[in-house]
Amino acid sequence: MTMLNPDFAEELKQFSEDSALACFNCGTCAAICPLIDSHFPRSMIRYVQIGAKERILEAATELWKCLHCGLCTQTCPREANPGEIILGLKRLVLDHWRKS
Ligand code: SF4
Ligand code: SF4
Numbered sequence: 001m002t003m004l005n006p007d008f009a010e011e012l013k014q015f016s017e018d019s020a021l022a023c024f025n026c027g028t029c030a031a032i033c034p035l036i037d038s039h040f041p042r043s044m045i046r047y048v049q050i051g052a053k054e055r056i057l058e059a060a061t062e063l064w065k066c067l068h069c070g071l072c073t074q075t076c077p078r079e080a081n082p083g084e085i086i087l088g089l090k091r092l093v094l095d096h097w098r099k100s
Helices: 008-012 028-032 041-050 052-059 070-074 082-099
Strands: none
Touching: 008 028, 008 041, 008 082, 028 041, 028 070, 041 082, 052 082, 070 082
């Protein structure tokens, strides 16, 4: 069972800008992403919103598929900056692995 961490968004501020809560899950980022994974990067943004840190760590290798093309950030209607959040999640995962 996945444990939700209500402090996760706060923790992520060390590694990324604090914009995930602006996301309203429209799916534009997932539709425009050249990776053509049906839910990426929206799924990761949603995990941040609900504090599902364990899920992010379990799926961490998916983060490294990101090309940092910026299309998701350019097209996000809420300025949630999903591309920057993905970059921040990479930093968080590296920090987690370094400490474990
Ligand atoms: S495009 Fe922006 S608002 Fe829409 S799901 Fe992606 S991050 Fe959320
Ligand atoms: S920056 Fe990454 S997540 Fe965003 S559209 Fe490009 S490849 Fe997809």
